[in-house]
Amino acid sequence: MLMRVSLRKMFFSVGAIVGTVYLLNIYGILRSDMLRSGHSRVNYERQQAVRDAMKHAWSGYRQFAFGHDEFQPLTRTFNSKWGGWGITLVDALDTLKLMGLDEEYSEAKRLDFQMQVFEMTIRALGGLLGAYELDNDPMLLKKATEVGDVLLWAYDTPTGLPASRLDINNRLLSGSTLLCIAEGGTMQLEYQKLAQLTGNDTYRRMAERASNALENGQRKYKGLYPTYIDIHSGQYVNNTALSVGAMADSFYEYQLKQYILNGKREQKYKDWYVTSSEAVKEKLVRTAWGMKYIGHWDYNESLFVQEMQHLTCFYPGLLALGARVLDRPEDLRLAEEITETCYLSYRNMPTGLGPEKSIFVLYRITGDDKYREWGWNIFMAIEKYARTPYGYAAVRNVGERLVQESNWEDSMESFFLAETLKYLYLLFSPPNLISLDEYVLNTEAHPFKIIK
Ligand SMILES: *[C@@H]1O[C@H](CO)[C@@H](O)[C@H](O)[C@H]1NC(C)=O
Numbered sequence: 001m002l003m004r005v006s007l008r009k010m011f012f013s014v015g016a017i018v019g020t021v022y023l024l025n026i027y028g029i030l031r032s033d034m035l036r037s038g039h040s041r042v043n044y045e046r047q048q049a050v051r052d053a054m055k056h057a058w059s060g061y062r063q064f065a066f067g068h069d070e071f072q073p074l075t076r077t078f079n080s081k082w083g084g085w086g087i088t089l090v091d092a093l094d095t096l097k098l099m100g101l102d103e104e105y106s107e108a109k110r111l112d113f114q115m116q117v118f119e120m121t122i123r124a125l126g127g128l129l130g131a132y133e134l135d136n137d138p139m140l141l142k143k144a145t146e147v148g149d150v151l152l153w154a155y156d157t158p159t160g161l162p163a164s165r166l167d168i169n170n171r172l173l174s175g176s177t178l179l180c181i182a183e184g185g186t187m188q189l190e191y192q193k194l195a196q197l198t199g200n201d202t203y204r205r206m207a208e209r210a211s212n213a214l215e216n217g218q219r220k221y222k223g224l225y226p227t228y229i230d231i232h233s234g235q236y237v238n239n240t241a242l243s244v245g246a247m248a249d250s251f252y253e254y255q256l257k258q259y260i261l262n263g264k265r266e267q268k269y270k271d272w273y274v275t276s277s278e279a280v281k282e283k284l285v286r287t288a289w290g291m292k293y294i295g296h297w298d299y300n301e302s303l304f305v306q307e308m309q310h311l312t313c314f315y316p317g318l319l320a321l322g323a324r325v326l327d328r329p330e331d332l333r334l335a336e337e338i339t340e341t342c343y344l345s346y347r348n349m350p351t352g353l354g355p356e357k358s359i360f361v362l363y364r365i366t367g368d369d370k371y372r373e374w375g376w377n378i379f380m381a382i383e384k385y386a387r388t389p390y391g392y393a394a395v396r397n398v399g400e401r402l403v404q405e406s407n408w409e410d411s412m413e414s415f416f417l418a419e420t421l422k423y424l425y426l427l428f429s430p431p432n433l434i435s436l437d438e439y440v441l442n443t444e445a446h447p448f449k450i451i452k
């Protein structure tokens, strides 16, 4: 997601690898004997250790930043980076519920959020919907609808693609008319879920309209989408700069997840995903020193950039999920190889901080215990390098083995509670907790029940 790119320090991409391991664990359902024995005392203890980390992160936020956007653990203050109505709080709700932190959860839920927000679909709308799915309190759905209705103003454009910024007070669209595809393509799960829960089809129709606009823009390569599109003309710009990393990532993720969320009924989403994943495999997946990675093009094939951006580490998790849902076993093998590349590239950093979002998915699908070990190593690195006396700080330079303030950034991002700790917790949980046969996770790891 665009806004997260510059902020997402490497260790938060831990989410990417753990997420993939979790997904691969879906295959664990086929190998459930192994998983049952896998949920041993050790895993229980690890699960509890992640839960303790959540308590630690939450208590820093609660004590010094409650109701505000972000906790700054070093100075013990808060900031209002996201409009000032408590983004960490809503983003963390379903993680608290899931971990059985009941006291913290009920306190968090009582807060009367100030909805003076602009575009926060994945964290705010997603967070409220995810908590509602776990708890069924109508108040949460009411809040979600309020947030969803405000954000809806941004879609009043000729193409149905949203403006990137919205001036809430004056109900005006602002920002550039160029939108990155992650922004245009990462609201469909949230609005389709809202449509299902409220019975109001308007939300589904506007989600579909935005998807269609992205699909219909003229492109040079089937299955690959340039990073920027004009929200007035519906034309892509710089037609040959192609990537599945920053600014594009969750667009590809939601192609498949829309298909799953809607009970695998709408063929077109499946076709879009299959076409794009074939194109990514053909054009962007390469091998170096025997390791598979995903690069990108700066302009065209002649300028292929041989580097794996850390945001790209979500992609093997997506391949693994697609392998499971669409029965594409060769994608699972590739997903395992790319996840290993991601894990090792972080592992070889002095701090060992690394991506976790894909590890979880891969674990759930394959049931291979090595992913739990990887996730545990990543968690230990977080504990060692990011834990501060009050919560967790982002690590400035994962290449420095420094446990000290000079290597800490004074911020605890909301996705650390929403996503990183949730994925780690689920990695050590039995696979029926948020089973991937029953739930789809949005790009911020908020669980939505699959629509039957
Ligand atoms: C459905 O939602 C839209 C957008 O908020 C609203 O304008 C419309 O009145 C709603 N329809 C119903 C039947 O509630």
Ligand SMILES: *[C@@H]1O[C@H](CO)[C@@H](O)[C@H](O)[C@H]1NC(C)=O
Residues within 6 Å of the ligand: 178, 228, 237, 238
């Ligand atoms: C498109 O490419 C041109 C250079 O060819 C560059 O100046 C411009 O910033 C690019 N636009 C976007 C949105 O990437």
Ligand SMILES: *[C@@H]1O[C@H](CO)[C@@H](O)[C@H](O)[C@H]1NC(C)=O
Residues within 6 Å of the ligand: 299, 300, 301, 302, 303
């Ligand atoms: C690729 O892009 C570069 C830089 O814009 C350009 O010089 C080259 O002609 C392009 N090649 C092809 C095959 O389009």
